[in-house]
Amino acid sequence: MELTEAREKLISLQEKMSAYSHALGLLSYDGETTAPRGTAGNRAHATGILTEEVYRLSTGKETVELLEFLEENRDGLDEKEKRMVHLLLKDIRFMQKIPMDEYIEYQKLTVESQDVWVRAKETSDFALFEPYLTKVVDMTRRFARYAAPDKDAYDYWLNEYEEGASRESCDAFFARLRERLVPLIRAAGERPQVSDACLHGVFPEKQQEELALFLMKTMGLDMDHVGLSTTEHPFTTSLGSHLDERITTHYHEDDWSSSLFSVIHEGGHALYDTGSDEELLYTVLDGGVSMGIHESQSRFCENILARSKAFIRYLFPKLCEVFPGQMDGYTWEDVYRAVNRVQPSLIRTEADEVTYSLHIMIRYELEKRLMDGSLSVHDLPGEWNRMYREYLGVEVPDDRRGVLQDSHWSFGAIGYFPSYALGSAYGAQFLSHMKKTVDVDAALEKGDFAPMNAWNREHIWRYGSLKTPGEILEIALEGEKFTPDEYLDYLEGKVKDVYGL
Amino acid sequence: MELTEAREKLISLQEKMSAYSHALGLLSYDGETTAPRGTAGNRAHATGILTEEVYRLSTGKETVELLEFLEENRDGLDEKEKRMVHLLLKDIRFMQKIPMDEYIEYQKLTVESQDVWVRAKETSDFALFEPYLTKVVDMTRRFARYAAPDKDAYDYWLNEYEEGASRESCDAFFARLRERLVPLIRAAGERPQVSDACLHGVFPEKQQEELALFLMKTMGLDMDHVGLSTTEHPFTTSLGSHLDERITTHYHEDDWSSSLFSVIHEGGHALYDTGSDEELLYTVLDGGVSMGIHESQSRFCENILARSKAFIRYLFPKLCEVFPGQMDGYTWEDVYRAVNRVQPSLIRTEADEVTYSLHIMIRYELEKRLMDGSLSVHDLPGEWNRMYREYLGVEVPDDRRGVLQDSHWSFGAIGYFPSYALGSAYGAQFLSHMKKTVDVDAALEKGDFAPMNAWNREHIWRYGSLKTPGEILEIALEGEKFTPDEYLDYLEGKVKDVYGL
Numbered sequence A, B: 001m002e003l004t005e006a007r008e009k010l011i012s013l014q015e016k017m018s019a020y021s022h023a024l025g026l027l028s029y030d031g032e033t034t035a036p037r038g039t040a041g042n043r044a045h046a047t048g049i050l051t052e053e054v055y056r057l058s059t060g061k062e063t064v065e066l067l068e069f070l071e072e073n074r075d076g077l078d079e080k081e082k083r084m085v086h087l088l089l090k091d092i093r094f095m096q097k098i099p100m101d102e103y104i105e106y107q108k109l110t111v112e113s114q115d116v117w118v119r120a121k122e123t124s125d126f127a128l129f130e131p132y133l134t135k136v137v138d139m140t141r142r143f144a145r146y147a148a149p150d151k152d153a154y155d156y157w158l159n160e161y162e163e164g165a166s167r168e169s170c171d172a173f174f175a176r177l178r179e180r181l182v183p184l185i186r187a188a189g190e191r192p193q194v195s196d197a198c199l200h201g202v203f204p205e206k207q208q209e210e211l212a213l214f215l216m217k218t219m220g221l222d223m224d225h226v227g228l229s230t231t232e233h234p235f236t237t238s239l240g241s242h243l244d245e246r247i248t249t250h251y252h253e254d255d256w257s258s259s260l261f262s263v264i265h266e267g268g269h270a271l272y273d274t275g276s277d278e279e280l281l282y283t284v285l286d287g288g289v290s291m292g293i294h295e296s297q298s299r300f301c302e303n304i305l306a307r308s309k310a311f312i313r314y315l316f317p318k319l320c321e322v323f324p325g326q327m328d329g330y331t332w333e334d335v336y337r338a339v340n341r342v343q344p345s346l347i348r349t350e351a352d353e354v355t356y357s358l359h360i361m362i363r364y365e366l367e368k369r370l371m372d373g374s375l376s377v378h379d380l381p382g383e384w385n386r387m388y389r390e391y392l393g394v395e396v397p398d399d400r401r402g403v404l405q406d407s408h409w410s411f412g413a414i415g416y417f418p419s420y421a422l423g424s425a426y427g428a429q430f431l432s433h434m435k436k437t438v439d440v441d442a443a444l445e446k447g448d449f450a451p452m453n454a455w456n457r458e459h460i461w462r463y464g465s466l467k468t469p470g471e472i473l474e475i476a477l478e479g480e481k482f483t484p485d486e487y488l489d490y491l492e493g494k495v496k497d498v499y500g501l
Helices: A003-033 A040-059 A061-072 A079-097 A100-123 A126-147 A153-161 A167-190 A205-218 A256-274 A291-305 A309-322 A332-338 A353-372 A377-392 A418-434 A440-445 A450-459 A469-476 A485-499 B003-033 B040-059 B061-072 B079-097 B100-123 B126-147 B153-161 B167-189 B205-218 B256-274 B291-305 B309-322 B332-338 B353-372 B380-392 B418-434 B440-445 B450-459 B469-476 B485-499
Strands: A226-230 A236-239 A241-249 B226-230 B236-239 B241-249
Touching (some): A003 A040, A003 A079, A003 A226, A003 A236, A003 B003, A040 A061, A040 A079, A040 B003, A040 B241, A061 A079, A079 A126, A100 A126, A126 A153, A126 A353, A153 A167, A153 A353, A167 A353, A167 A418, A167 A485, A205 A226, A205 A256, A226 A256, A241 A256, A256 A291, A256 A450, A291 A418, A291 A450, A291 A469, A418 A450, A418 A469, A440 A450, B003 B040, B003 B061, B003 B079, B003 B100, B003 B226, B003 B236, B040 B061, B040 B079, B040 B100, B100 B126, B126 B353, B153 B418, B167 B353, B167 B485, B205 B226, B205 B256, B205 B309, B226 B256, B236 B256, B256 B291, B256 B450, B291 B418, B291 B450, B309 B332, B309 B440, B353 B380, B418 B450, B418 B469, B450 B469
Parallel strands (some): A226 A241, B226 B241
Antiparallel strands (some): A236 A241
């Protein structure tokens, strides 16, 4: 094979993969947003067949020979090509270790499992979901064993969602969070309580949607390439390339802030994905590199930017306009305090910034035990409820507001949750570096995301998946080591401000 | 090859094709309903690649050998398998005649062309659409030449949309329609005019959507397998199989009847598709056989059933409930007359039953000339406007309400329009036969579609594409020959009733 020809084939292989990924991503997105409720089986049928096509394309002789040839000749490749070959081979070597029928079975299972999860959540019926989740957990463990027989299954998956993460590193990270968060939450609890009455009332979907679209534009999302839909559990997905990005939200008519922060969160993911350099289009380097870095961007937008004093002051007149009369008697300071109220609660996605990481820790501990086999799916709801009592002091009234609240496990994402906490901590540390050149508060007061977006594009987005998460941290932190303490300092500052500590 | 093995391969081939068709159909559906507006290029990228995969699968040695083997051994096949082999070979022989790059180029072109059409329609800018439509027309003509070098291009395409149709048969059909419709329209025009004031006002989308969902249920659609979305130009599509059917509508806030009849029209398509026998699932026999038979079902529901006295009487209380106060001062008879008002107009999909076929005739005449090269796309708007003046006596104020109103040409459907008129005429003739055993009016007065659905299922739906359109006509018409006169009698009856002729 000629190297020139091989390099061209490397590009067309990735274009083909992006087309399949577009189709499979769209099948999933459609299932989560639009499809009639009885169609999961039909979707699983197509998903299974297309997954088999991808498996054959990826692990076929032609592809493997091409990539091995390129790897042997990596001195003749540029930085991008080297990384493409590395990432492609990594995926293919994983696939090669999984028997094809199990690989396809798993893809079909997760389509149906997500569908069953939605119905189980609606009716708070864990028993309906249990056999599916049991299969998902079994297969997740089995796949880790196939892929890395000598590695602990949970270590394997943690590293898949955030390269470099392990039980050891996460244990240390969460221990440090717990050490400083628990007294902080206690201190806030001992102060006069903050009212969140201004968040509640009846806020029609149509007006909330208007607000959502306004926020997307404010964040600087390119509305020609980023769409908004509704779903049970908000998520973001790229279809085929970063030229077609979809964010989703869920409107709660009794609380305008829920959809607002979910739109900004998902919008943060979309900013990251759509910020990839154009030359990465239709390659495996297009879009964000890891869930940790991804969450650093989404949680940065949702919390550090959107729950700030400066942004709430900017936003308040818009709230008054979108919800006429409903903000009467409240000030922007009331909204600022309400959206920063520290209050142990049931739902992760609705949690305040300070208690949020405790929700993650609970999931982390449960996943560890699901993966090492010391906890069965059958016993999961009981353990979930026990840990919510222990960590957050709240009683879980039903599984809908307990173990069934999140969609992640239904599609096999075990090992993903720690990324939320890691990402939050990355984001806080990025902020200090960003502030060296960007007047964040001044920009937020004008509702201008451009200066922060420019910094994030320069240090993070443009690389897509070209750099590893570790390299991104090095670039964005200018060589400084990652530490959770800047995040904890930031949270302390917020609590002191809101509670007058 | 063993016949048993070949028969199994025939099934798995079709399953694979259904998965690709699901993906490609969903890409198109998403583009028409949900996708952000700048994403057509990205969608065309994926569509092009997946189309190439389908082309290779279909025309590849393995597939061709399999089907030719089965054709040689057709005595060992059952009726269904024989028909599958016939239909698959027909498609493949078509594909084989088209150079692969042109085949793919065409699929990508129609993705972009549909997108440009939407924008051209919005701004009434034919010049924007002209280069795309020019390419579509050129390629449509070229493909017909490749496929059937000795046949007239338009004859080729007419027969693709309705097996057996040709310029000769359509000329005769439309001549007969014209002969009886023109005096009928004149007679109605000379009577005191009917008011359609009860259709107009301000009807919020949300309420219209509630009505649409009510109608879908009333029609007997299985809401677990049939979804409703909004789009610029309503259509129906099956995704992968009849287990996932999507209808679309467009709400006009100033006229509740527009979306109502479009929902019932598309609902009729969905009834037909979803009525295929379960054993046809994931084969090429699943879903309706031709556009003519399809339109016979959609236009039957839209007009013969839904514009009947009995149904409007049933519907009226629901209208009063969904649009509180807005029906005050009107009776069900007012609505019946309004939705049956004979009034030459600009928009095909909004036209009354009687003038409707004139809209089709205009498109038929223009398509004939586009296909034989005697009319250029550049001159199309002028000719369109001239014919609207001649046939319907109306002045076209802009291309948005003229040549840009329909989506069909943008996705290459040239030769489709006559199916609407043919289908309308089939439906009227089916009605006489249905009435032998079904008391249609009694059922409609109760809003009960079940008896008509049962008749249609028995005579039409269950066959999917197993029977040819001709065979379906023979079954449903109990051997009687097709004639447009029953349709014309039906229209005359309607006009006499509404206008007291």
